[in-house]
Amino acid sequence: MKESDIILDIIKKRRSIRKFDGAGIPQVAMEQILEAGRWAPSGANAQPWRLIVVTNREKLAAIAECCYYKVFKSRHVGEAGAAVVICADPDAGSQTYVLDAAIAGTNMTLMATSLGIGSCWIGAFEDQNLKAMLHIPERLKIIALIAFGYEVGKASVPPRLPLSGIVHYETYDAVDEPGIITKKKSSGPFSVYGKLLRVLFNKR
Ligand SMILES: Cc1cc2nc3c(=O)[nH]c(=O)nc-3n(C[C@H](O)[C@H](O)[C@H](O)COP(=O)(O)O)c2cc1C
Incomplete structure (x- = not known):
């Protein structure tokens, strides 16, 4: 397979997974996922992202209580193998810190897909509760969370505009x-x- 086909295949294969089996993610895989985030581009190469990896089951369950999917609590976060809370430091030297952090997140989800690990972006969360729970400094902005884990079943493919x-x-x-x-x-x-x-x- 050509490199370009492999990349497009991974991009298309990535789905938002909302049912995980609760199994943990091997440390070596988690490090590859984080490494993919670390190599993201950023404004002025400021690398404003700060990542918190949560694997503790009780903590994941508590995080799930602070996350939403539409009007529902995001139970799947509690069943994930890990959650990465993507924060950004607005004072790190990039005016595009939100974009930078989002690109790092995208890199991580694609790496996860290539490793057979499902992921789900969480953009709806209780900011202050998460900050308190994870001791995140007030000056940092939580951009999103990504739940990672092994999928149960098979997520359907939402359509894309042509x-x-x-x-x-x-x-x-x-x-x-x-x-x-x-x-x-x-x-x-x-x-x-x-x-x-x-x-x-x-x-x-
Ligand atoms: C920035 C962002 C925020 C999102 N927030 C949530 C969320 O809070 N909860 C959730 O279950 N899915 C969330 N999603 C996943 C989207 O619903 C999903 O990407 C979209 O429906 C397309 O499906 P796909 O990812 O399987 O291609 C988010 C995705 C992005 C990129």
């Missing part, structure tokens, strides 16, 4: 915007009228 709906060449063509993927598409005369209004006012 390239034709998201890529614009040379100039931005607002008429072809696909809208929000989860929004139900309406049809009929009102939708045509709505579309016309949106084009006139340059809105989606």
